[in-house]
Amino acid sequence: MTDHNKRIPTQHVVGFVLSIALTLLATWAALGSNLSTMWIISGIMILAVIQAGIQLFMFMHVVEFESKNGHVPWNMMFHGAVLAAIVVAGSLFTMSFGFTHDHDEEEHQYEQQENDDQEQQDEGEHEGH
Amino acid sequence: MSSHELKTGPLEYRTQEGQMTILGFWIFLAAEIVLFATLFATYAVLFGRTADSTPPAELFEPGIVLIMTFLLLTSSFTCGLAIHEMRRGSVKGLRNWMIVTLILGLSFLGFEIYEFIHYAHEGATLQSSAFWSAFFTLAGTHGLHVTLGIGWVILLLIQVTKRGLTPRTSRKFFIIGLYWHFLDVVWIFIFTSVYLIGMVV
Amino acid sequence: MQLDEFFVTGEPLIYAGMVSIVLVSAAILFILTYFKKWGWLWREWLTTVDHKKIGIMYILSALAMLFRGGADALMMRTQLAFPNMNFLNAQHYDEIFTTHGTVMIIFMAMPFLIGLMNVVVPLQIGARDVAFPYLNALSFWSFLFGAMLFNISFVIGGSPDAGWTSYTPLAGAAMSPGPGQNFYLMGLQLSGIGTLASGINFMVTILKMRAPGMKMFQMPIFTWSTLITSFIIVFAFPILTVALALMTLDRIFGAQFFTLTGEGMPMMWANLFWMWGHPEVYIVILPAFGIFSEVISTFARKQLFGYKAMVWAIILIAGLSFLVWVHHFFTMGAGAFVNSVFSISTMLIAVPTGVKIFNWLGTLYKSRINNTVAMMWSLAFIPSFVIGGVTGVMLGMASADYQFHNSYFLVAHFHYVLIAGTVFACFAGLVFWYPKMFGHKLNERLGRWSFWFFVIGFHVCFFPQYFAGLDGMPRRVFTIIPEWMPLNIISTVGAFGMGVGFAIFCYTIVYSYRYSERETSGDSWDDGRTLEWATPTPIPFYNFATVPHVDSQDAYVKLKEEGKTTFEEDELEPIHMPSNTGQPIIFMAFLAIASFGLVFEWMWMAIAGLLAGIVMMVIRSFDYDEGYHVEVDEIKRTERSARGL
Numbered sequence: 001m002t003d004h005n006k007r008i009p010t011q012h013v014v015g016f017v018l019s020i021a022l023t024l025l026a027t028w029a030a031l032g033s034n035l036s037t038m039w040i041i042s043g044i045m046i047l048a049v050i051q052a053g054i055q056l057f058m059f060m061h062v063v064e065f066e067s068k069n070g071h072v073p074w075n076m077m078f079h080g081a082v083l084a085a086i087v088v089a090g091s092l093f094t095m096s097f098g099f100t101h102d103h104d105e106e107e108h109q110y111e112q113q114e115n116d117d118q119e120q121q122d123e124g125e126h127e128g129h
Numbered sequence: 130m131s132s133h134e135l136k137t138g139p140l141e142y143r144t145q146e147g148q149m150t151i152l153g154f155w156i157f158l159a160a161e162i163v164l165f166a167t168l169f170a171t172y173a174v175l176f177g178r179t180a181d182s183t184p185p186a187e188l189f190e191p192g193i194v195l196i197m198t199f200l201l202l203t204s205s206f207t208c209g210l211a212i213h214e215m216r217r218g219s220v221k222g223l224r225n226w227m228i229v230t231l232i233l234g235l236s237f238l239g240f241e242i243y244e245f246i247h248y249a250h251e252g253a254t255l256q257s258s259a260f261w262s263a264f265f266t267l268a269g270t271h272g273l274h275v276t277l278g279i280g281w282v283i284l285l286l287i288q289v290t291k292r293g294l295t296p297r298t299s300r301k302f303f304i305i306g307l308y309w310h311f312l313d314v315v316w317i318f319i320f321t322s323v324y325l326i327g328m329v330v
Numbered sequence: 331m332q333l334d335e336f337f338v339t340g341e342p343l344i345y346a347g348m349v350s351i352v353l354v355s356a357a358i359l360f361i362l363t364y365f366k367k368w369g370w371l372w373r374e375w376l377t378t379v380d381h382k383k384i385g386i387m388y389i390l391s392a393l394a395m396l397f398r399g400g401a402d403a404l405m406m407r408t409q410l411a412f413p414n415m416n417f418l419n420a421q422h423y424d425e426i427f428t429t430h431g432t433v434m435i436i437f438m439a440m441p442f443l444i445g446l447m448n449v450v451v452p453l454q455i456g457a458r459d460v461a462f463p464y465l466n467a468l469s470f471w472s473f474l475f476g477a478m479l480f481n482i483s484f485v486i487g488g489s490p491d492a493g494w495t496s497y498t499p500l501a502g503a504a505m506s507p508g509p510g511q512n513f514y515l516m517g518l519q520l521s522g523i524g525t526l527a528s529g530i531n532f533m534v535t536i537l538k539m540r541a542p543g544m545k546m547f548q549m550p551i552f553t554w555s556t557l558i559t560s561f562i563i564v565f566a567f568p569i570l571t572v573a574l575a576l577m578t579l580d581r582i583f584g585a586q587f588f589t590l591t592g593e594g595m596p597m598m599w600a601n602l603f604w605m606w607g608h609p610e611v612y613i614v615i616l617p618a619f620g621i622f623s624e625v626i627s628t629f630a631r632k633q634l635f636g637y638k639a640m641v642w643a644i645i646l647i648a649g650l651s652f653l654v655w656v657h658h659f660f661t662m663g664a665g666a667f668v669n670s671v672f673s674i675s676t677m678l679i680a681v682p683t684g685v686k687i688f689n690w691l692g693t694l695y696k697s698r699i700n701n702t703v704a705m706m707w708s709l710a711f712i713p714s715f716v717i718g719g720v721t722g723v724m725l726g727m728a729s730a731d732y733q734f735h736n737s738y739f740l741v742a743h744f745h746y747v748l749i750a751g752t753v754f755a756c757f758a759g760l761v762f763w764y765p766k767m768f769g770h771k772l773n774e775r776l777g778r779w780s781f782w783f784f785v786i787g788f789h790v791c792f793f794p795q796y797f798a799g800l801d802g803m804p805r806r807v808f809t810i811i812p813e814w815m816p817l818n819i820i821s822t823v824g825a826f827g828m829g830v831g832f833a834i835f836c837y838t839i840v841y842s843y844r845y846s847e848r849e850t851s852g853d854s855w856d857d858g859r860t861l862e863w864a865t866p867t868p869i870p871f872y873n874f875a876t877v878p879h880v881d882s883q884d885a886y887v888k889l890k891e892e893g894k895t896t897f898e899e900d901e902l903e904p905i906h907m908p909s910n911t912g913q914p915i916i917f918m919a920f921l922a923i924a925s926f927g928l929v930f931e932w933m934w935m936a937i938a939g940l941l942a943g944i945v946m947m948v949i950r951s952f953d954y955d956e957g958y959h960v961e962v963d964e965i966k967r968t969e970r971s972a973r974g975l
Contacts, residue, residue: 009213016206023198023320030325031191040329048321052314059209059310062155066138069152072537076159076564083565084166086652087605091170094601094656094664145538149461153534156564160526164568167602171576171587174601178593180586255585259594262585266576284951297954 015058022047022054139216140299147300154304158311165315168270169322172263176330180258183251185327194324197240198316204233205313212306215299220289223302227282230309234279241272264323271319274312281305338488341422343405348485377910379463380871381448384470386767388445389760391474393836395438396753398481400832402430407791407825413812423808424491425510429484431494435614436518437477439748442756443617444469444528447556450763451532453862453869454550456541456877456885458905461534462527464950467914469524469531475922476521479929483513487929490514493806495603496577498588498596503581509929512581516925519574520918522567529563532556541861544880547641550860551627551634554641555620558648559613565652566609573602582931597662604655612651615747616644618755619686622708624860625758626693629705631857633884635692636685643682643689650679660731669728676726683719687712700857703777707758710785711750718746721796736806739799745792757784757835765854769868770846772838780834787827794820850974859884864896866972872960875969876901897969904959913953917946 026044029035035043056062062074135143142148179185208230214222245265248254255265282305289298338344362368375383405426409418418426452460460466483489487509492501501511536557540549549557577599579585586592588599627634634640656664656672690712699705721743725734734740765771794817803814810818849867858864864886865873875897882888889895924939969975 009210012206012209012213015209016202019202019205019317020199023195023202023317026321026325027191027195030329037329041326044321044325048317051317055205055310055314055317059205060307066142067151068142068148069155069538072152073155076155077162079561079565080159080162083163083652084169087163087166087569088170088173090605090655091174091598091601094668095174095595095598096668097664149534149538152538153462153530156530156533160530160564160568163565164572167569167572167605171572171598171602174598175587175593175595178595180591180593255579255583256592257586258592259586259589262576262579262587262592262594266579266585266587281951284948288952292954301951 011058015054019051019054022051134296139303140294140296141303144296147296150300151304151307154307158307161311161315165267165270165318168263168267169318172267172323175259175263178259179261182257182261183253185253185260185264186330188248188251188253189324189328191324191328193240193244194320197237197244198320200233200237200240201313201316204230204237205310207233208306208309212303215294215302218294220294223294224286224289227286227302231279231282234275234282234309238272238275238279241268241275245269267323268319271312271315274308274315278305278308278312281308336486338485343418343422344485351485372912373910376915377467377912379459379467379908379910381452381460381463381466382767382869382871384466385445385448385450387470388441388448388473389767391477392438392442392445392756395433395441395477395481396832399430399433399438400829402426402433404825404829406430407822409808410810410818411815411822412819413810413815415809418808420808421491424493424806425484425489427806428490428493428496428514429480432480432490432514432518433477434748435494435610436521437473437480439614439752439756440525441473441477443559443614443752444473444525446621446756446759446763447528447532447552447559447617449767450759450862451553451556452535452539453766453865453873454553454860455536455539455544456861456874456880457535457539458873458877459908460531461539462531463908464911464914465527465531467911468918469528471915471918472524472527472921473521475918476517476519476524476925479520479922479925480513480517483510483517487513495600495607497603498577498580498599499590501577501599502589502596503584504589509931512578512929512931515574515578515581516929519571519578520921520925522571522574523921525563526567526571529560529567532560533564536560541877541880541885544885547638548880548883548885550884551623551637551640552617552620552860555616555623555644558644559616562609562613562616562648562651566606566613569602570606570610573599573606576602578928582928597659600659600662601655604658605652607658608655609651611747612647614752616647618752619644621755621759621762622690622711623693625704625708625762626690628762628855628857628859629700629702629708630693630697631700632693632697633859634689635695636689637883639685640689643685646682647679650675650682654679657726657728657731660728661735666728673726673728677723680719680723687716700855702761702855703772703774703781704758704762706778706781707754707761710781711754711758714750714754714785714789715747717793718743718750722747734799736804737799738795738803738805741805742792742795742799745795749788749792754785757781762855763862765849765867766862766865766869768843769849770842771849771854773842773846776834776838776841780831780838782831783834784828784831787824787829787831789824790827791821791824794818794824852973853886853890859887861885861889861896864889866897866969868972870965870968870972872905872907872965875905875965895973897973899966902962902965904961905965906957906959908957909955911953911955913946913950917943917950920946 026047029043029047030040033040056074056077061067062077067073140147141151177184207226211223211226211230214226245268248261253261253264255262285298285301285305289302292298337348362371375387378384405418406423409415409423448460448466452458490496490501490506490510490513492506492511492514496511496514499505501514536549536553576585576587580587580589580594586594588594588596590596623634623640653675654672656668657676660669660672721739725731725740725743761772761777798814798817798821801814801817803810803817852858852866852869853863854867855863861878861880864878878885878889878894878896920939920942922939924936924943927933927935927937927939
């Protein structure tokens with residue numbers, strides 16, 4: 001099933017060409033295109049994930065029958081990716097504090113809430129003394 | 130602790146020890162994914178927090194970063210060729226392609242060191258702001274991994290010259306191959322989410 | 331640096347500590363020299379790669395750490411018994427609650443469980459060692475040196491005092507200058523290397539080295555919990571590694587991650603810490619669940635009720651453990667939406683945990699219970715842990731948490747889950763597997779005394795703390811007001827009860843060593859269900875002369891029915907074993923030196939230690955040692971003497 005004895009490793013060559021092409025595409029999308037920032041970011045992130053897949057499957061042989069390790073390697077890579085998503089997205093989500101929205105109404109709400117909190121704190125202090 | 134050896138298949142998978150070590154390394158790579166993910170998370174959260182220092186968009190240059198990316202992508206390719214040659218049983222092919230990989234890796238490092246020094250001259254250091262701390266730590270951790278990888282490859286080249294291709298030496302080369310490709314994956318994400326996004330936003 | 335800055339001065343308690351350290355070390359050195367035991371120590375223990383011996387060393391170190399953490403706890407309880415006590419001053423109290431928490435979680439609970447895993451897991455799956463014996467020794471020494479580095483802080487340089495969570499900016503360079511906090515960073519970093527390596531090691535061991543025929547869903551439940559715990563370790567520990575490294579960069583190299591200058595973000599530390607910290611909680615509780623399951627099914631003399639449900643519950647808990655970390659800092663102000671999301675995910679965890687409780691009850695239902703000490707610990711666990719779990723759900727409700735947060739209610743909650751869960755499990759597991767490790771049982775009569783003292787003491791100590799918390803007593807205060815006194819006195823009495831229980835436990839070890847009957851059969855409790863009981867006692871260093879073919883759950887039960895053993899003379903083959911090596915201890919000693927250098931910011935020392943460590947890695951890379959083979963004759967001799975044939 002693998003190309004152990006072939007002189008020219010087609011899989012590697014194809015993978016290499018693809019990764020160069022994808023890199024150029026990502027660079028063009030970011031610096032040369034007129035897409036909106038949101039589209040650029042999601043687009044190039046998807047391209048990065050595809051490139052990671054190329055490395056894993058075409059270079060690293062993540063699925064290889066002879067390894068006798070079954071599904072464990074790609075299972076670990078998959079869960080690693082899930083965890084990476086949780087860590088990055090989760091941190092951004094948690095660290096946003098709900099105070100960075102530039103939506104007027106929401107900001108107003110938070111201000112009000114803050115004021116309420118302040119009042120409560122003041123009351124608490126009075127009781128304490 | 131079985132010492133039975135299979136008669137066919139790639140050398141590195143023939144002993145149970147080889148299979149287990151390779152599996153263990155895959156699991157280690159999973160841990161490395163989380164390690165880098167945490168650094169990426171820190172970078173993302175601290176993005177834009179440059180305080181009084183120079184913002185990244187003024188310092189990042191597409192030219193040098195693209196060169197570094199191509200160097201590393203090519204080194205990943207040549208490393209794959211080296212493993213391919215190893216599986217064909219050619220020590221010479223393995224050694225030559227690995228040396229090419231080494232040279233490419235070293236030039237990548239050279240560019241990275243140049244880049245860091247250049248930023249430092251422009252007033253962006255580990256100490257100058259939260260953003261730059263996160264940047265230097267993320268890129269620096271990757272650079273440190275590349276450095277370790279280069280030292281490791283040199284050790285293995287000495288060993289394969291002395292011992293030839295055995296289940297153990299091929300297992301070691303297969304693993305350094307995994308490591309090297311993995312560093313390339315990490316760099317792709319650094320290139321995309323640090324440099325490209327840093328230049329866009 | 332002056333000598334009086336290097337050593338901690340001015341505290342009578344610490345002088346006493348210094349004297350006892352010097353005396354104990356001198357005594358150990360003297361005994362080893364006088365009885366000419368240095369060679370024995372080096373050959374049999376310091377260079378060993380045998381999983382059973384490494385496990386025993388883990389457990390002994392963990393017991394020592396339990397003593398240290400316990401002494402900290404008793405000092406705190408003494409200080410808090412009455413208002414305006416002058417036993418500890420504020421600074422000393424801060425240091426003690428910091429070291430108490432860190433020691434108990436990182437250097438007691440985890441090593442204790444990893445020790446039990448080391449001893450038991452290879453035996454349960456019919457393996458002759460772990461997958462990477464060298465790495466296993468490395469793990470142990472990295473833990474031990476990390477622990478020593480952390481513990482030495484109270485006499486040299488001063489202990490960390492920012493709590494075991496070490497929140498920034500308090501733990502940052504500006505507000506906690508000096509080496510104290512660096513001890514925390516380097517001690518945890520060093521032992522963290524070993525924990526990650528252990529996680530990888532156990533995963534590969536369990537996935538690749540099971541007895542022929544043993545399917546995943548035929549593995550003993552403790553092995554399952556170890557596998558899943560290892561999975562959590564692999565994915566959680568790198569987060570801690572990075573968090574510690576970032577704080578080290580902040581403190582020593584002037585980076586700005588968690589500072590108040592340079593637009594750093596102190597809250598990011600809390601975020602990273604708990605992203606590791608919550609999974610960490612499950613790292614110390616899941617193996618405990620595994621131990622209780624083994625003990626309960628053995629002494630209820632029944633197959634575990636709902637085995638598959640149990641396994642899936644563990645998997646589900648492991649998955650959820652990565653999705654709840656924010657509940658540790660609801661009050662940080664992340665906003666209502668963020669808190670709601672994590673509040674719901676937190677409460678979800680109660681579901682699989684509940685499933686497990688019913689599994690244990692189902693196993694006990696209509697069984698003939700053999701009420702041994704190990705079983706008593708397990709039975710005490712169920713109701714005690716439920717109290718801890720239910721109050722955990724209360725804390726999980728974000729809005730209610732604003733009231734409970736940082737109060738003694740929280741303190742009571744996490745001691746209820748960690749002591750009733752992890753500590754009871756450590757005792758249960760140690761008593762249960764003790765005959766396999768040391769060739770004799772622990773005295774049951776003394777065991778009961780220590781059990782009752784500890785369990786009653788535990789409830790007397792921590793139950794009142796729920797109410798102290800509801801009365802408004804915040805955690806981490808070094809002195810109390812008169813209104814809280816009655817509850818605190820009760821609590822202190824309970825704490826000393828636990829201390830008495832632990833002392834009796836230690837005495838039991840000494841007593842049993844001298845007076846207990848030596849084991850003659852491998853199946854010490856007569857009701858063993860899993861493969862570890864199929865080996866003879868003492869266990870030969872290669873574990874299994876012949877590895878049985880497994881095709882069912884509770885493999886040893888079937889083996890007994892069929893009259894088979896792990897010594898089938900006609901199937902013997904030479905056994906391949908790894909050689910002992912002194913590399914791990916030397917390697918880790920160098921890294922410990924490097925860490926010590928970093929603690930005091932002596933860069934020459936840090937760099938020298940690190941370079942020496944790299945040299946050790948190079949030596950390892952060129953080490954092509956293949957191990958050795960045990961010949962059939964030797965196996966026959968060993969087995970015959972072990973089995974009394």
